Amino acid sequence: xxxxxxxxxxxxxxxxxxxxxxxxxxxxxxxxxxxxxxxxxxxxxxxxxxxxxxxxxxxxxxxxxxxxxxxxxxxxxxxxxxxxxxxxxxxxxxxxxxxxxxxxxxxxxxxxxxxxxxxxxxxxxxxxxxxxxxxxxxxxxxxxxxxxxxxxxxxxxxxxxxxxxxxxxxxxxxxxxxxxxxxxxxxxxxxxxxxxxxxxxxxxxxxxxxxxxxxxxxxxxxxxxxxxxxxxxxxxxxxxxxxxxxxxxxxxxxxxxxxxxxxxxxxxxxxxxxxxxxxxxxxxxxxxxxxxxxxxxxxxxxxxxxxxxx
Numbered sequence: 001x002x003x004x005x006x007x008x009x010x011x012x013x014x015x016x017x018x019x020x021x022x023x024x025x026x027x028x029x030x031x032x033x034x035x036x037x038x039x040x041x042x043x044x045x046x047x048x049x050x051x052x053x054x055x056x057x058x059x060x061x062x063x064x065x066x067x068x069x070x071x072x073x074x075x076x077x078x079x080x081x082x083x084x085x086x087x088x089x090x091x092x093x094x095x096x097x098x099x100x101x102x103x104x105x106x107x108x109x110x111x112x113x114x115x116x117x118x119x120x121x122x123x124x125x126x127x128x129x130x131x132x133x134x135x136x137x138x139x140x141x142x143x144x145x146x147x148x149x150x151x152x153x154x155x156x157x158x159x160x161x162x163x164x165x166x167x168x169x170x171x172x173x174x175x176x177x178x179x180x181x182x183x184x185x186x187x188x189x190x191x192x193x194x195x196x197x198x199x200x201x202x203x204x205x206x207x208x209x210x211x212x213x214x215x216x217x218x219x220x221x222x223x224x225x226x227x228x229x230x231x232x233x234x235x236x237x238x239x240x241x242x243x244x245x246x247x248x249x250x251x252x253x254x255x256x257x258x259x260x261x262x263x264x265x266x267x268x269x270x271x272x273x274x275x276x277x278x279x280x281x282x283x284x285x286x287x288x289x290x291x292x293x294x295x296x297x298x299x300x301x302x303x304x305x306x307x308x309x310x
Contacts, residue, residue, distance in 0.1 A: 008039065008050040012227065013170055013234045016043035023047070024205050026219035030061040038218050040194075040202065044234035047194050047202075047218075049227045053168065055145050059126070061224045071106045074256040081190065081254065082109050085161060086116040088302075093186060097156035098139075100124060100180065102147070103163030107134035113159075124150060147176045154180050160189035162256075165226045174242040183307035187244060190300055192221075192229045193251055197288045197295045220266035235301055244303035254298035259289050 010017045019042035028036045037050045071078075086109075089099070095117045101109050104123040113121045114137050122140040124147065125131060131141050142149045158177050167173045177187050198221060204214035221229055232249045239247050255262070263285055264278035288294050 008037075011039075011041035011044060011046065012048040012050070013046040013230060014041060014044035014237055015171070016041055019043045020050075023202060024211070024215045024218055026215055026223070028061075028224050030064045030224050031057045032060070033057065033224065036219075036223060038222050041234075044237055045194060045231035046234045047198065047222055047229045049222050049224070053224065053227075055168070058166075058168070058224070059128075067106070071108070073261075075108070077254075077256050078108060079112070081161065082112040085109070085159065085188065085190070086112050086118075089113070089118070089157060089159070089186075089188065090116060092302075093157050096120060098122070098154065099157045099159065100142075100150070100155045101159045101161075102177070103160055103166070104131070104134075105129075107131050107138070109159065109161055110134045110138050122155070147173075147180070150176075150180045152179050153182050155185060156182055157186040157188065160187075160191075162190055162192075164189055164191040164230070165228055168227065170228060170230075171238050171241065174238050174244075178242045178244065178305050181305045183305060185305045186302060187239075187305070188302045190254065190298055191235070192226065192297055193235075193299045194229050194231050195295045195297050196293070197297075198229070200288075200294075216267060216271065219270070220262070230299065232299060235299060239301075239303050243306050245306050247303040248301070250300045251296045252298060252300065253290060253292045253296050255290060259286050262289055 008020060011020060021040045021042060023038040023040055025035050025037050028034055033051050033053060038047065039050045040047045096119050098120045099113060099118055100122040102124045104110055104125050107123055110121050110123050111134065120139050123131060123134060123138045124142040126145055127143045129143065158181055164170055164173060181187065201214040201217040204210040232251065235249060236247055260278045260282045263281050264275040268275050268278055
């Protein structure tokens, strides 16, 4: 595996062409790009995958995963997050507002929103995703790779729960959200951010004896599946550039799995170590993984589309 600085043209998030710091390379077994190069942008603070990948390669990568098993594993934590999101939406948009859930996954959030009393909820996902279970409750289902089937100036609110980190061009996604929202419409999303634990692990990458630990950590943070971890500054930048205001960003710890599963999956199994020792190691990793103090890893973001001047 390469372990030397790879040159790239710009930051994936803010498009800065200077101040890009190489972190490490990690192995990727899910697509043709077998060595993932990780970078940090000193302009916006984001950490991102520098490799050039396209939608076809991402599709291949995601096809290697057991989506049904994945959604079953994260359902309890997902429901908590979705209930928080629907509660917030009920406080800021009317029950008859037109809402679209972009990157809806298995469609669970559409079900949650309908149960919360919202009557007009649509969904978007990539082509080939099976969304038959929400056929009878979604107002409309859009499926494509570039969002072009979604009409402009259509929706009062758009939600993206753990979506922004997956896209090749985050600025294009946020600009698309502005396009499909009505003037004054709400964007609401959750997405990962760089944490104190991340920065500590980046420091370890500079130490010969401990750099492997830093690389193991980074492999679990950015990958062919999670192309970027943001900062409040970078999120503000791309939102403002797309025409949003009233930006509110809260940062907190939000995990999809119990700590034991993270230790088993990313520390033990990927290193060929026995997974049964995960419960013994988990108490040592809990402060680094599951607290706001060190690992406030998720941003909860809302903003309004600026109304066009007549």
